[in-house]
Amino acid sequence: MPMFGGDPINGADPTGLCRIDVGFRRVLGSPWFHGFVLTTDPSGLQMALSGRPERFIPGFWGRIVTEGAPYPESAEYPGPEQRYFSNALDDDCSCEPFNSELQETVDLIEATGTKYRLRGLNSNTVATLLLISVGLSAPPLPPGVSAPGYVPGP
DSSP: OGGGGGGGTOOOOOSEEEEEEEEEEEEETHHHEEEEEEEOOOOOOOEEEEEESOOOOOTTBEEEEEEETTTTTTOOOGGGGEEEEEEEEEEESHHHHHHHHOOOOOHHHHHOOOOOOTTTTHHHHHHHHHHHTOOOOOOOTTTOOTTTTOOOOO
């Protein structure tokens, strides 16, 4: 899915500050959390990028599919009591190069057809890979958050 609704010009942040967070939302009916990457530019424009299973049928998840959508319009926006965030970047650089690289990585992950595994390569792994793709370490998990497949950096 094209980032910024297919409008990278209006979705870019050529002169401002960039904040990149990893968000976690509780997966309903489980003790686990789903990770996603959230970019925020100075105008307040936020984009969520993530992976998810192709199908929501336990044991028959299919492949990993990826998404990039405006936040909070994206599926990553649950009620505030279900969200936790860890900051990966809060800098005086433009979000534009990060957003371009994140979109390329989302597209590459989707193209691999990698099988989704609940306790292996999954949406939390996608969040980790997205951060690595832009040269960032995945921040530690917030207290009380369990996210199999998420790998905090050093």
